[in-house]
Amino acid sequence: MTDLKTRGLVIVGCGKMGSAMLKGWLANGLAPSSVTVIAPRPSAWLQSVEGLRLNAMPDTPPAMVMLGVKPQIMPDVMPDVARFAGGQTLFLTVAAGLPIAFYEAALGARTPLVRAMPNTPSAIGRGITAIVGNGAADEADLDLCERLLGAVGQVVRLEGESQMNAVAAVSGSGPAYVFHLIETLAAAGEAEGLPADMALKLAKATVGGAGALAEESDMLPSELRVQVTSKGGTTAEALKVLMDAQTGFAPLLKRAVRANINRSEELAK
């Protein structure tokens, strides 16, 4: 972390995900003066952060370069960061789909690189990020990423890169599925006569509260579900619909996760 403070962190591409992470890091004490952001159209928030260096690549190799552009843009930015390849700078990428081999083709296999899959709850310190390093990334490199990413949530280390697309489909994109659950639960409540603002408040608090309970409880989610489900009561009737083997959540989410992975595989081509 001292190295990060003295030699600096360069973030190339700081949109929704990069900003969520940067907000968390700054809130956790990372000095803006240690951070350079390369962004063609910096947001009002980025421009408002005092001390942050904008759109001026450092002359000397930073401790870390974080690549936060879309996978489709990644080939365009590699020539700009290749000057830091070779070993002095650790590269951290958050892009979905693109394999380690893509970066090694541009930066060389001796450049330490960590591929990460974060999620946007990082903005409030409740993210979860999975990481995997290339052959040149040593334990200290993984530790540094784990500490940095640990400042904005939990970190898990993958056994291999082959797990990354499934992680993206579960926790990387997962917040979007949950936000859609909130939207649709609220809409269903509204359709049954609740005022829109009340339905949304009920749905948000229910998903937030149930998520927190699932995380904090010693019980499995399936056991917590059973606790809500009174014999002969109302929940059981709803669960008959949601747990239908053909049309319920399980086959629906399986299809959604598979569609997500298919897209990651396309992005890798």
Ligand SMILES: NC(=O)C1=CN([C@@H]2O[C@H](COP(=O)(O)OP(=O)(O)OC[C@H]3O[C@@H](n4cnc5c(N)ncnc54)[C@H](OP(=O)(O)O)[C@@H]3O)[C@@H](O)[C@H]2O)C=CC1
């Ligand atoms: N959003 C999420 O929840 C997650 C995203 N990711 C990954 O994070 C990456 C970014 O996604 P996301 O933040 O959603 O996308 P955004 O479009 O919000 O962010 C990408 C940023 O890169 C900027 N950019 C475009 N071209 C360049 C360039 N040549 N140099 C520097 N910056 C550039 C864009 O600027 P402008 O808009 O002005 O063009 C934009 O601000 C993706 O690779 C994605 O796979 C991973 C996990 C979760």
Ligand SMILES: O=C(O)[C@@H]1CCC=N1
């Ligand atoms: O939608 C995407 O491609 C990115 C990756 C995970 C979440 N957002």
